[in-house]
Amino acid sequence: MDIQKYISSGILELYVYGALSEKESREVSRVLKKYPEVKTEVEEIEKALLTLSAATAPNNAEHLIASIKEKLSKPTTTTAPVATPVRTINWITYSGWAASLLLLIGLFVFFNRTNELREDLQAANARNIQMEEQIANAREDAEKAEELLAVIRNRNVQRIPLKGQQVAPEAFASVYWNTEENTAYIDAKDLPEPPRGKVYQVWSLTMQPLTPTSIGLLADFEADDNKVFSLENQNQSEAFGITLEPEGGSETPTMDQLYVLGTVAAP
Amino acid sequence: MPLFIFFRLYIYILLLRKPHFFMQQDALILELQNGNERAFERIYHLYSESTYGIIYSIIRDEKIAEEVLQDVFLKIWDKAPSYNSDKGRFFTWILNIARNASIDKIRSKDFKNDQQNLKTDNFVDILESKTNFSEAVDSIGLKKYIDALKPVCKKLIDYLFFKGYTQKETSEELDMPLGTVKTRNRICIDKLRAMVIK
Numbered sequence: 001m002d003i004q005k006y007i008s009s010g011i012l013e014l015y016v017y018g019a020l021s022e023k024e025s026r027e028v029s030r031v032l033k034k035y036p037e038v039k040t041e042v043e044e045i046e047k048a049l050l051t052l053s054a055a056t057a058p059n060n061a062e063h064l065i066a067s068i069k070e071k072l073s074k075p076t077t078t079t080a081p082v083a084t085p086v087r088t089i090n091w092i093t094y095s096g097w098a099a100s101l102l103l104l105i106g107l108f109v110f111f112n113r114t115n116e117l118r119e120d121l122q123a124a125n126a127r128n129i130q131m132e133e134q135i136a137n138a139r140e141d142a143e144k145a146e147e148l149l150a151v152i153r154n155r156n157v158q159r160i161p162l163k164g165q166q167v168a169p170e171a172f173a174s175v176y177w178n179t180e181e182n183t184a185y186i187d188a189k190d191l192p193e194p195p196r197g198k199v200y201q202v203w204s205l206t207m208q209p210l211t212p213t214s215i216g217l218l219a220d221f222e223a224d225d226n227k228v229f230s231l232e233n234q235n236q237s238e239a240f241g242i243t244l245e246p247e248g249g250s251e252t253p254t255m256d257q258l259y260v261l262g263t264v265a266a267p
Numbered sequence: 268m269p270l271f272i273f274f275r276l277y278i279y280i281l282l283l284r285k286p287h288f289f290m291q292q293d294a295l296i297l298e299l300q301n302g303n304e305r306a307f308e309r310i311y312h313l314y315s316e317s318t319y320g321i322i323y324s325i326i327r328d329e330k331i332a333e334e335v336l337q338d339v340f341l342k343i344w345d346k347a348p349s350y351n352s353d354k355g356r357f358f359t360w361i362l363n364i365a366r367n368a369s370i371d372k373i374r375s376k377d378f379k380n381d382q383q384n385l386k387t388d389n390f391v392d393i394l395e396s397k398t399n400f401s402e403a404v405d406s407i408g409l410k411k412y413i414d415a416l417k418p419v420c421k422k423l424i425d426y427l428f429f430k431g432y433t434q435k436e437t438s439e440e441l442d443m444p445l446g447t448v449k450t451r452n453r454i455c456i457d458k459l460r461a462m463v464i465k
Contacts, residue, residue, distance in 0.1 A: 010453030018359040056320035
């Protein structure tokens with residue numbers, strides 16, 4: 001097909017007018033889809049005719065679009081054109097409220113959580129202080145126990161058991177006597193608590209003649225948990241005894257209040 | 268996240284407002300056929316002025332022509348799914364609707380008789396008497412074109428384009444062979460194209 005001849009025949013102008021028969025028009029449509037230069041030609045004819053007819057319009061018709069759109073039938077969708085913006089506005093409003101509400105809830109939760117955390121922290125601090133005290137106590141106890149253990153293990157220490165006497169047959173005490181350091185440790189765990197206003201007094205005894213020498217008082221008996229008392233003893237003791245005396249102690253032992261008594265084994 | 272959604276929405280609205288950014292002619296017609304109102308607006312923007320011109324050249328009454336123009340575009344909306352590009356151009360399809368609606372109107376009973384005697388005039392009279400043209404039209408060039416246009420061209424364009432006569436009807440009306448109608452008309456339109464395309 002001679003396309004240039006086809007174009008210059010003038011059939012395309014009649015095609016755009018709609019002046020051809022249906023059969024002829026279908027034929028041109030077919031050619032147009034096949035040859036791009038025919039399509040370009042048709043588009044140019046169309047543009048010229050659009051310009052010419054637009055020039056015969058008495059005025060611009062753009063303003064009519066609004067009233068035409070109102071009358072458009074909606075075959076596929078029931079959404080009115082006005083409904084969309086209204087719905088959008090509602091949506092934006094609601095999302096605004098929803099956002100504020102979420103923010104409020106968020107702040108409330110956050111505030112609560114902060115308070116909980118603060119209380120937890122205070123509780124933890126209190127526990128910490130308690131634990132520290134307990135640790136300090138335990139360390140102190142451990143130190144004491146170690147000290148006592150060291151005393152017992154010392155090769156220069158002699159253990160003298162003191163047996164219960166008539167006043168208190170159940171009573172019992174031990175003396176750990178370090179002869180090198182001249183120190184006597186009194187383990188008074190099995191002595192009954194002294195009555196109010198009375199105090200235990202420890203005596204060093206030499207036998208011939210029987211001479212008692214005070215080596216000290218078991219002060220603060222109730223308060224001491226270990227009931228181990230360290231006293232200085234420079235005497236050549238042959239026996240140890242503990243008597244109950246009035247507060248402050250006595251010059252000589254009250255023999256009828258002798259609780260425990262034990263002799264030092266001969267070396 | 269919400270910011271991102273709003274941004275996308277904004278872009279989407281922008282694109283919808285300027286459909287020619289993403290719609291080619293064929294796609295635009297397809298969208299119209301699917302009932303897309305934005306596509307309809309664009310089609311209206313592209314064809315309403317020309318359609319109005321065709322209607323007015325037949326009816327010669329601004330108010331009535333406006334009414335017919337609205338009816339024509341309502342028909343375009345309703346009948347769009349029936350348009351088939353195998354049968355002809357979309358512009359031609361619109362032309363036929365506009366001419367038929369206009370002719371129906373002037374034949375109807377409520378159309379006043381005194382307006383019918385204007386029927387003897389053609390598009391040339393409208394252009395010659397017109398003072399205000401839209402920005403899209405080179406009014407000086409167009410007036411020059413009309414002035415230089417041979418009487419036979421005026422008649423050919425009036426019958427074939429504005430009144431929608433067939434090639435055969437035009438041939439009979441002007442007492443001119445069918446082939447001559449075709450070639451003569453092409454010469455007349457070539458000058459118009461030269462004026463419009465330049």
